Amino acid sequence: xxTIDTNRLGLPNLGLGVGLRSKHYSHLMQNDxxxxxxxxxxxxxxxxxxYGRHVLSHIASIRPVVMHGVSMSVGSTDPLNVDYLxxxxxxxxxxxPVWISDxxxxxxxxxxxxxxxxxxxxxVESMHHVASRVNQIQDILQRPLILENPSTYLEFESxxxxxxxxxxELVNKTGCGLLLDVNNVFVSGFNHGFDPxxxxxxxxxxxxxxxxVAGPTDCDTYLLDTHxxxxxxxxxxxxxxxxxxxxGVSTLLEWDANIPEYPELVAEVQKAKEVLKGHxxxxxxxxxxxxxxxxxxxxHQMQATYE
Amino acid sequence: MSELxxxxxxxxxxxxxxxxxxxxxxxxxEHYQLKNDKVIRPSLRLSSKQKIEIYxxxxxxxxxxxxxxxxxxxxxxxGQNLFHTFVKAYLVQLPPNSPDLYNLGExxxxxxxxxxxxxxxxxxxxxxxxxxxxxxxxxxxxxxxSRIEGLENKVEEVGDNQMPYLFxxxxxxxxxxxxxxxxxFPLVDFVQHVxxxxxxxxxxxxxxxxxxxxxxxxxxxxELETWQWHFLNSLQxxxxxxxxxxxxxxxxxxxxxxxxxxxxxWVPVAISLGYVYLK
Ligand SMILES: [Fe+2]
Numbered sequence: 001x002x003t004i005d006t007n008r009l010g011l012p013n014l015g016l017g018v019g020l021r022s023k024h025y026s027h028l029m030q031n032d033x034x035x036x037x038x039x040x041x042x043x044x045x046x047x048x049x050x051y052g053r054h055v056l057s058h059i060a061s062i063r064p065v066v067m068h069g070v071s072m073s074v075g076s077t078d079p080l081n082v083d084y085l086x087x088x089x090x091x092x093x094x095x096x097p098v099w100i101s102d103x104x105x106x107x108x109x110x111x112x113x114x115x116x117x118x119x120x121x122x123x124v125e126s127m128h129h130v131a132s133r134v135n136q137i138q139d140i141l142q143r144p145l146i147l148e149n150p151s152t153y154l155e156f157e158s159x160x161x162x163x164x165x166x167x168x169e170l171v172n173k174t175g176c177g178l179l180l181d182v183n184n185v186f187v188s189g190f191n192h193g194f195d196p197x198x199x200x201x202x203x204x205x206x207x208x209x210x211x212x213v214a215g216p217t218d219c220d221t222y223l224l225d226t227h228x229x230x231x232x233x234x235x236x237x238x239x240x241x242x243x244x245x246x247x248g249v250s251t252l253l254e255w256d257a258n259i260p261e262y263p264e265l266v267a268e269v270q271k272a273k274e275v276l277k278g279h280x281x282x283x284x285x286x287x288x289x290x291x292x293x294x295x296x297x298x299x300h301q302m303q304a305t306y307e
Numbered sequence: 308m309s310e311l312x313x314x315x316x317x318x319x320x321x322x323x324x325x326x327x328x329x330x331x332x333x334x335x336x337e338h339y340q341l342k343n344d345k346v347i348r349p350s351l352r353l354s355s356k357q358k359i360e361i362y363x364x365x366x367x368x369x370x371x372x373x374x375x376x377x378x379x380x381x382x383x384x385x386g387q388n389l390f391h392t393f394v395k396a397y398l399v400q401l402p403p404n405s406p407d408l409y410n411l412g413e414x415x416x417x418x419x420x421x422x423x424x425x426x427x428x429x430x431x432x433x434x435x436x437x438x439x440x441x442x443x444x445x446x447x448x449x450x451x452x453s454r455i456e457g458l459e460n461k462v463e464e465v466g467d468n469q470m471p472y473l474f475x476x477x478x479x480x481x482x483x484x485x486x487x488x489x490x491x492f493p494l495v496d497f498v499q500h501v502x503x504x505x506x507x508x509x510x511x512x513x514x515x516x517x518x519x520x521x522x523x524x525x526x527x528x529x530e531l532e533t534w535q536w537h538f539l540n541s542l543q544x545x546x547x548x549x550x551x552x553x554x555x556x557x558x559x560x561x562x563x564x565x566x567x568x569x570x571x572x573w574v575p576v577a578i579s580l581g582y583v584y585l586k
Contacts, residue, residue: 043406043407043408044408046407047407047454048454049454049456049457050453050454050455050457050524051525071406073406077311077315084406109312109315109319110319112323112402112403112404113404114366114403115366115370115403115408115411116366118315121310121311125309125310126311153358153361153362154358154362157345157346157348158310159348191350193350221352222353224361294365295361295365296365297372298369298372298408299369299372299375299376302376302408302409302450
């Protein structure tokens with residue numbers, strides 16, 4: 001029989017956490033953070049010796065921190081960016097994160113970084129390519145890499161595997177962990193017509209180390225991963241299922257645009273407690289007809305402090 | 308080239324290329340000998356091209372937001388449409404190549420300068436071209452000063468009533484996060500107004516000596532007197548305090564004694580704002 005230790009690659013269940021965002025820096029320097037743990041966008045602190053790093057070092061002294069990256073580009077056919085990985089390692093030496101995660105995606109090729117999380121064709125070729133890179137990255141970082149399923153808006157005709165199959169095989173080949181973003185499963189499920197519950201039932205639950213919840217936007221013909229809304233009922237339902245199947249893993253609320261004041265953010269992530277008791281909040285998916293909605297908003301990383 | 312490499316180059320080229328979606332896809336299809344509707348699976352709701360468009364549209368909108376965050380005053384000066392036009396042209400000329408978004412706007416001031424029409428200094432439209440370049444330089448400096456290594460963990464606060472520099476000027480150094488700009492327009496008020504969400508007045512051309520610095524994690528920027536600016540500039544580049552004094556005296560045509568007397572009054576201010584520190 002499985003013991004609890006074999007779950008989550010032996011990593012702890014940190015409880016409920018939120019992303020550390022510059023909008024909340026001054027609040028967090030003066031108030032109790034309330035939540036159990038924080039996730040940072042690694043790139044935002046890698047060459048940052050300003051206020052952000054100061055706040056980070058305060059937060060890291062009072063709460064567990066996890067490093068979540070967006071530029072590892074694990075699926076790119078460009079050579080691995082060793083300088084980037086070294087800087088990531090340096091930041092890890094400073095932060096002492098409980099784990100380091102990034103996405104199953106590529107961000108560009110030919111030295112271009114689109115700052116988007118681009119989908120891979122889910123083929124045997126991609127599998128070999130990604131697995132070999134994950135192994136190299138794990139050797140450099142000297143720890144398991146935790147990979148997140150991205151929201152996707154297109155599928156390649158050449159794909160021969162479902163994403164849950166691809167992730168399962170990748171876990172087998174590399175021993176990496178999974179960051180299951182249940183909102184991304186919901187978004188991709190709608191966009192590509194698969195059943196999100198079936199997806200979640202068919203990933204290796206023991207390798208799931210963390211869950212992301214977030215609020216997407218309904219753009220009529222597709223769902224977009226906007227991280228700018230409360231979490232809708234459908235995503236909470238998937239969260240409930242994932243927690244049941246994994247036996248309980250660290251939960252993180254992502255909110256990256258229209259970021260609310262800190263207490264509202266905390267209240268949103270704490271809805272997870274009610275969900276686990278079976279009380280699902282009644283929240284519809286936000287709809288828009290606007291043409292300029294953005295997935296993966298990143299401009300929250302740009303805020304300077306000046307007076 | 309592997310199939311994966313080809314697909315990635317094909318999609319990246321569509322995402323970062325300017326122009327109409329159909330043209331971009333056609334050019335990529337031709338160049339990589341692919342057919343978009345054979346590469347991307349269409350669905351009942353969306354065609355292959357519409358799916359690609361979600362990524363190509365998102366790419367530019369996402370980076371426009373980042374540039375707006377780094378250059379809010381320039382965005383205000385130019386108006387969003389013109390600002391976006393310049394940013395889009397910039398991204399076409401220099402697609403982002405760094406994992407760090409902080410590097411995204413690094414070359415923007417130089418790009419703006421390079422995109423100015425070639426006119427002579429007497430052209431009455433000249434300020435219209437020079438002002439955005441100066442403002443971009445100013446805002447990029449602010450972004451840099453807010454992130455580079457500063458003095459926060461290095462220097463102990465010196466009490467206001469202590470003046471040890473009077474006795475040991477060899478111990479005075481400029482802060483590593485001090486940046487000096489010699490601009491053609493006074494921009495401090497303009498930028499401050501924008502940051503405080505007030506309506507700024509467009510500055511009129513006039514030589515301006517600005518210093519941007521960070522102390523206790525707060526970025527400050529001020530207009531300096533010419534000699535103060537030259538002194539800090541010299542202190543950054545010269546081996547010591549006296550050499551900086553001599554240099555300033557010579558550049559500003561002011562007597563060395565006068566500079567030294569003025570410094571006795573001003574150095575405490577410069578210390579309190581974090582421009583210089585005592586090692
Ligand atoms: Fe996520």
